Amino acid sequence: MSRIELKHIDKFYGSNHVLRDINLTIEDGDFMTLLGPSGCGKTTTLRVVSGLEKPQNGIMTIDGVEMINADDAYYAEPSKRGLNLVFQSYALWPHMTVYDNIAFGLKIQKMDKAEIERRVMDSLKMMRIDMYKDRYPTELSGGQQQRVAIARAVASSPKLLLLDEPLSNLDAKLRIDMRAELQRLHKQLGTTIIYVTHDQTEALTMSTKIALFKAGELNQVSTPMELYNNPIDLEAADFIGNPRINLIPGKAEMKGGQLVVKSELGGHTFPGEHLTDEERPASGEFDCVLAVRPEQILISREPVEGALPVTVYASQPAGSETIVTLKAGEEEFLSKEIGQAHYELDQQVWAIIDQNKINVYNKETTRLIKRAV
Amino acid sequence: MSKNTLPKKPLTQKRLKNLILNVVRNPFNMIVLVSLIVLFCLIVIPLLTMIKSTFTLAQSELRRVDGHVGDFTLYYWKYMLTGKLSKAVLLEPLLHSLFCGAMTTLISVPLGSVLAWLMIRTDIPGKKVLGLLVTVPYMIPSWTKALAWLAVFRNKTSGAEGFLCGLGIPIPDWLAYGPIAIILCMSMHYYAFSYIQVSGALRSINSELEEMGEIQGANKAQILRHITLPLIMPSVLSALVMTISKSIGTYGVAANLGNRIGYYTLATKMRVFIDQGPQGVGYAMSIVLVGLAALILVGNQRIIGVRKSYATVGGKGGRSTLMPLGKAKKPMMAFLFVFLFLAMVMPFFVLIMETFQVTTGAGYSMSNLTLYNWIGTPDHAERYINYPGIFRNPEFSSALGNTVRLSLIASIITAFCGQFLGYISSRGRGKWYGNLTEQLVFVPYLMSGVAFSTMYFSMFSTPHLGGLIPSLYGTFTLIVLTSVVKHFPFASRSGTANMLSISVELEEAADIAGASFWKRMTSIIIPLAKNGFISGFMLVFISIAKELDLIIIMMTPTTRTLSYLAFTYSQEGYNQMSDAISVVVLLYILLCYIAANKIGGADISKSW
Numbered sequence: 001m002s003r004i005e006l007k008h009i010d011k012f013y014g015s016n017h018v019l020r021d022i023n024l025t026i027e028d029g030d031f032m033t034l035l036g037p038s039g040c041g042k043t044t045t046l047r048v049v050s051g052l053e054k055p056q057n058g059i060m061t062i063d064g065v066e067m068i069n070a071d072d073a074y075y076a077e078p079s080k081r082g083l084n085l086v087f088q089s090y091a092l093w094p095h096m097t098v099y100d101n102i103a104f105g106l107k108i109q110k111m112d113k114a115e116i117e118r119r120v121m122d123s124l125k126m127m128r129i130d131m132y133k134d135r136y137p138t139e140l141s142g143g144q145q146q147r148v149a150i151a152r153a154v155a156s157s158p159k160l161l162l163l164d165e166p167l168s169n170l171d172a173k174l175r176i177d178m179r180a181e182l183q184r185l186h187k188q189l190g191t192t193i194i195y196v197t198h199d200q201t202e203a204l205t206m207s208t209k210i211a212l213f214k215a216g217e218l219n220q221v222s223t224p225m226e227l228y229n230n231p232i233d234l235e236a237a238d239f240i241g242n243p244r245i246n247l248i249p250g251k252a253e254m255k256g257g258q259l260v261v262k263s264e265l266g267g268h269t270f271p272g273e274h275l276t277d278e279e280r281p282a283s284g285e286f287d288c289v290l291a292v293r294p295e296q297i298l299i300s301r302e303p304v305e306g307a308l309p310v311t312v313y314a315s316q317p318a319g320s321e322t323i324v325t326l327k328a329g330e331e332e333f334l335s336k337e338i339g340q341a342h343y344e345l346d347q348q349v350w351a352i353i354d355q356n357k358i359n360v361y362n363k364e365t366t367r368l369i370k371r372a373v
Numbered sequence: 374m375s376k377n378t379l380p381k382k383p384l385t386q387k388r389l390k391n392l393i394l395n396v397v398r399n400p401f402n403m404i405v406l407v408s409l410i411v412l413f414c415l416i417v418i419p420l421l422t423m424i425k426s427t428f429t430l431a432q433s434e435l436r437r438v439d440g441h442v443g444d445f446t447l448y449y450w451k452y453m454l455t456g457k458l459s460k461a462v463l464l465e466p467l468l469h470s471l472f473c474g475a476m477t478t479l480i481s482v483p484l485g486s487v488l489a490w491l492m493i494r495t496d497i498p499g500k501k502v503l504g505l506l507v508t509v510p511y512m513i514p515s516w517t518k519a520l521a522w523l524a525v526f527r528n529k530t531s532g533a534e535g536f537l538c539g540l541g542i543p544i545p546d547w548l549a550y551g552p553i554a555i556i557l558c559m560s561m562h563y564y565a566f567s568y569i570q571v572s573g574a575l576r577s578i579n580s581e582l583e584e585m586g587e588i589q590g591a592n593k594a595q596i597l598r599h600i601t602l603p604l605i606m607p608s609v610l611s612a613l614v615m616t617i618s619k620s621i622g623t624y625g626v627a628a629n630l631g632n633r634i635g636y637y638t639l640a641t642k643m644r645v646f647i648d649q650g651p652q653g654v655g656y657a658m659s660i661v662l663v664g665l666a667a668l669i670l671v672g673n674q675r676i677i678g679v680r681k682s683y684a685t686v687g688g689k690g691g692r693s694t695l696m697p698l699g700k701a702k703k704p705m706m707a708f709l710f711v712f713l714f715l716a717m718v719m720p721f722f723v724l725i726m727e728t729f730q731v732t733t734g735a736g737y738s739m740s741n742l743t744l745y746n747w748i749g750t751p752d753h754a755e756r757y758i759n760y761p762g763i764f765r766n767p768e769f770s771s772a773l774g775n776t777v778r779l780s781l782i783a784s785i786i787t788a789f790c791g792q793f794l795g796y797i798s799s800r801g802r803g804k805w806y807g808n809l810t811e812q813l814v815f816v817p818y819l820m821s822g823v824a825f826s827t828m829y830f831s832m833f834s835t836p837h838l839g840g841l842i843p844s845l846y847g848t849f850t851l852i853v854l855t856s857v858v859k860h861f862p863f864a865s866r867s868g869t870a871n872m873l874s875i876s877v878e879l880e881e882a883a884d885i886a887g888a889s890f891w892k893r894m895t896s897i898i899i900p901l902a903k904n905g906f907i908s909g910f911m912l913v914f915i916s917i918a919k920e921l922d923l924i925i926i927m928m929t930p931t932t933r934t935l936s937y938l939a940f941t942y943s944q945e946g947y948n949q950m951s952d953a954i955s956v957v958v959l960l961y962i963l964l965c966y967i968a969a970n971k972i973g974g975a976d977i978s979k980s981w
Contacts (some may be wrong), residue, residue, distance in 0.1 A: 072388045078884050
């Protein structure tokens, strides 16, 4: 239960500038996910918060208490920050039993024995692994080790729980189970959580907020649905969503406070209130990119008013959904239909696209200029 | 917006205070500092002291040179390089060393590589037994091989006849002693090094690489020539460099087989000067030896990189299909058996039998057999002899005690320091202190045993820094210290490997849990490092137990070890006694190996 504030954090490894002016506020009780491809600085940010790395610039406070002040070369010790960390590798001590792994930190805090016992058993029960308490980590499966690592981190009742790609070593099925488990854990403990992952599904399903990283900088901080519906730039749009978002080049022009766009999807006029503050030419035609999520494209076998006539390029039924590649002029784009559907190759169909759901990006700046609503 | 350069902060009082606190509060920094100072004192200062002493006039030269004790002088270097005796002092021993080293390398590297290939890549039968037998010579100290050689080839020149002379085969001096004997004995020792290196490399090669060659239509010879050989070339090269730099500095073999006929190498000649003076010349020669080894290793570094060169190339073996030898199987087996018979079975049979003989070379009839050398008392001696059988000889028991004591104490200290230094190098990878530690620790590796001990001898024969470093001449402490520091490179390498296997995250997890540095050490690092520590300890233990070269210069009657006693007896002509002692040493080492293998899971291929 704490509020973390990062201000102007810079981290260098030698001359390598890995964190660039990170400003991030994590509200009390947030499940904040740091999301981004590998090497973008998300794990480094987590390690800065935990105290395992010392940034060369910036200030960090937890509940208003200064933990980092690079100007004064002040860095509070990790154990003085009231947090705990689950490592990607779990970092379970192989020479200690599950019980001892969890009790270790509590013993160091000089808790009395009964209290340690109670806390260890509570966290083991919460993670539903109390039957393994006398085993050694090597005698457990990956999923069980994962639970021990989490139990160890929560046993000390940290105000802040840090998780570094905790699910990346689990198989697909276990991952879904653990996602549910983590979500419940967050609810149950009410702890502020910072969660690092490169997996967008994890980020979208569990977080209350997502901080999207891009090459050492914070690109976008928003709720999962906002990030999904209105990615701030083309890179973010491309990174989020599976199958990936359709990007179609077009020409745009501002006319009477409205954005008029022409592309292979036809002509669109977007009202002024849906436009963002991002930079765009006030007059004259400019290059833009339209972005439409595949599930926003409906396919009709009959002609529909306002629908776009297209041909089926390929159709991939996958049981629960069907991915259809459509072709309009020279442009190809994907449509995702829930359920099983069958289309002939080169069949003529009509694509229904809700223009409110279209994002428009300025091609030059790659930033979002028209929001989906 | 983002700045691309490291920010420069104004140095406020608060910042300064925190900066100092950050360094001082972290015990790790203190440990690094202390280790660096200790390493500096144990490695850099002795080296400088030795170099300085070659330019400083000593008491014993006052008769020959004008000046005062402690004056700067070029006398020693001139004596060695330009004096009338220069040819006998430096040039001849140098050429002998180079010749023996080069020939040893020429024999042992191909031999070891071929054996490795046979054992790893072909379908030769009986691999388990053969593989063990082939590595046995490496466990045996090289000087015992020299004794075994003498047991077989000795002739009248050194008093008692050996096995072959006893059979009536005349053995000329040039065969019994000198370069041929030295080269063959060293080859029988150092081939094992190439064997271990190359077999490691061969094991790490995925045989699919070779099978691909076969699919492309290459025949066996072409596969060997174009695929296998280039892949193991780095290991072969590094084995080559190792062998030549080690064999140039070898003392025990050269002294046992060369001194009797006045054949001196750099290492043996150096000892003559250290013993008989002028010592400064001996020190200067030792610097030449160090320079030579450094030169070879630097050359090697240029080619393959020094770290790689002394790490046995390991790695997980891929799928491995064996090459059928076909018709060549029988000749290859015959070659192996002849080799093992000549290199191991026969010499050691003869060596062991000699310990039971009254007169060497006089056959194994009952009248010539005795237990005297083991348990006899002087009044029962068949002929005039100074010593009782070794088990009744107080010199022997004292030497046995010293050997056990030395190997135990020194190896415990070494293994402990090794883990410690390994911790610093592994946690400081890529940081200045990690690199500096690794480099300092590597220095003793450049020196042959004799050169290294000469350095310590010169450093500690007189008090330094006004008595702060006392004179340790003739003390057991000095021998322990020398053995410890000389084994630093090996011990710290195994320590580094051990520490690297303990993930930093395990420590970080404890850090976050609130464990202090010392708590992390005692409850995380030490319990996890235990196994690696034991196997590292065992290997150092054995290496010190068989050591002769390193400690020979420092021996005094009270500090003698078994290897030195065997060496002295052999020099004095008590061959049977000397053989008996070396049999005891062999048993001691073999027992230790077995124990190391059983307890610590120690692997011989990690020793050198």
